[in-house]
Amino acid sequence: MTMPTKVIIEEVLGGLKKVGGITASAVVTRDGLLVASDVTGEVDAETFAAMTATMTGAAETAISEIQAGSLDRVIVEGETAKIISVGAGSKALLVVLAASDAPLGLVLLKIGDASRKVNKILE
């Protein structure tokens, strides 16, 4: 009995939920497929995976086009929530939903930690 990677990543995502302000998270492949998610409610995780991958992919090409180095993260600010997407290795992304008033500094710190772990797990 081995523990599938998906379950182990879900543990990492579960840890993220404990951070104040983070409401949901997911790990998706850069070409839009869902790897694991900790998403409740009406969000269709698979469509969300494709959208966030596209959003990040396009952001990368934009940064590349203006020759501004590599992409650090994408932050989408909505009225009541934020979407933050960071790389988790060459093949995956970590996407997080946060409340509008979430403390961005702390959230980014935790996301950085989690993305590093996910990268290692997926290697």
Place this chain on the structure above:
Amino acid sequence: MAIEKLKAKLIKQMLEKGILDLKKVLEVDAKNGRISIRGERMLLTSALGFANLHGSVQKIAGKAAPAIIRGYGSSCGKRDFIGVWKAWLPDIEVETVLSLFPVIYSTVGWGKVIGVSLGQDEGRIIFKNCFEADAVLRTCGKRDSPQCHFMTGYLGVLFSQMTGKDWQATETGCEAKGDEYCEFALTTK
């Protein structure tokens, strides 16, 4: 009545001989600049041009291009099932539909379907000369990973619609990668 008779004859011919004569079903209305098959408007355009879809999406969305092309394929799969398959063969069983699958897609030039098999939770579809792989291969050479994103999205949704089960397709082998065939694995979600 006549149409039903013709349809039955065509189906019989397809099942027996495994081919469908395109000339018999293609309706050309040169006066109005329209081509159709059984009323459904068809378009003739360069197959290689499909590579342009890949290219332009990639240019904008980078690594996420497959997601978009797959999405396009999915919506086409749904539309084709409802607008073409179901409309043309409304009451036929899944098995007959499956056995017609190779003939139909070969006829309209998507590629030569070597095999289709569908079990309880998994299935396989094998294409030789798939148009998508061909377009990418001949436009920009051999790639490192499977390229038939449109087909992946299309097949998943088409079979889901056909069987009522939720299928997901992944391309396990691709001619654009240098493999002998384009092979798609189907799994239930």
Place this chain on the structure above:
Amino acid sequence: MQELHQFNYDYDEPRRIAMVSRLSTGIRILDDLLGEGIEKGSSVLLSANPFVDATPILQEWLHNCLARGDRGIYFVNNRPPDVVMKEMESYGWPVEPFKENEALVFVDAYSGILKTKSKETFFVEDPVDTGQISEAVFKAIGETADGNVTLFFDSLNTLIDQCGTGILNGVKDWSKFCTAHDVSSVYAFTEWGYTQEITATLEKIFDSVIELKAVRRIVASEALTASKIQRTKVKEKRMFPFRYIKPGGLRVYIPKLLVTGPYHAGKTTVVHSLSTRAVSVQRMGTTVALDFGHVDHRGFSLDLFGTIGQPRFDPILDKLGGDALGVMLVVNSTRPDEFPRAIEMMRKAGVHGLPYVVLANKQDLPGALSSEEIRKKMHVPDDISIIETVATEKRNVIKALDALLQKFMGED
């Protein structure tokens, strides 16, 4: 052929906003080798040569974790947890109190082999069942979630021998699980001649690999080195001889090299030419106390002791010889009449069976004998190197040192 927009992107590891915290092993030489301790959540393989014991290091590390208030999980599959605790006590690391307040928990995968009941909370009923082992490991980790937790594995090769190579998939899973939970892990492994495939797989699984080697020696016999540090292969390995002392644990051994030989053979010059800093006490052109120098070479940190050539100081040779790693016997190539004296000194120091090399010094002077001639005249055995040197010009002195080190490492 038209090229589609080819998207080449260089993905670095996700840029970290925070630095990964590092945890000290408590053993200075290990911390140094690994770069100020290990990254929290990383995995370390202690790969030992069959003649070297890795468990004292595991245990000293565990003790240091517990002493600073962290938690430890000790998985053991080759002896009862009680024996492990006794071993630790013999080194001066009593762990009963930590076990009592559950800062230390054992995963007992040994009782199951004898089919006896385990006294531990976490145990594996059938230690050959990889599934059960995984379960016990996950459970133990899951229930000690707060603070810094380190998992100690004693031993990995027993696991492979009992469960087959399939257990390596389990190891990969535990690694990922540990990463997810920020649990650091250390595995003891004895290299009993496993296949290339297994060693290659192990290399890949672990973030850092420390190798414990046995060197062909009589005194202070083990050496450690790091071959992989935080997922980067080490290009130039640094070797550190060490030994275990009871009580106390691991101690790095700084080997002593004796430079001896007849009066005026050039010993002092040799010591000075090798050392980064050397001290001699001379009166009237001759050494009256030891020449002392230090050299760092090929990852070894060496102390050089040049002896006094005159016969009246010979009793010192006995004292020094006992503790040395090896001997550089310096002879004056133009004075065959002193060879018997050289052999005598050699015998006095060499009675301890130390490896040695002969420096046929003063090759620049007329009448200097060649190394073959010296070999014949001094009856030097064929397996001992004779290097022709000119110490005043530092010619070949390092070569002689290399020859001696090679002999020490058993690489000849």
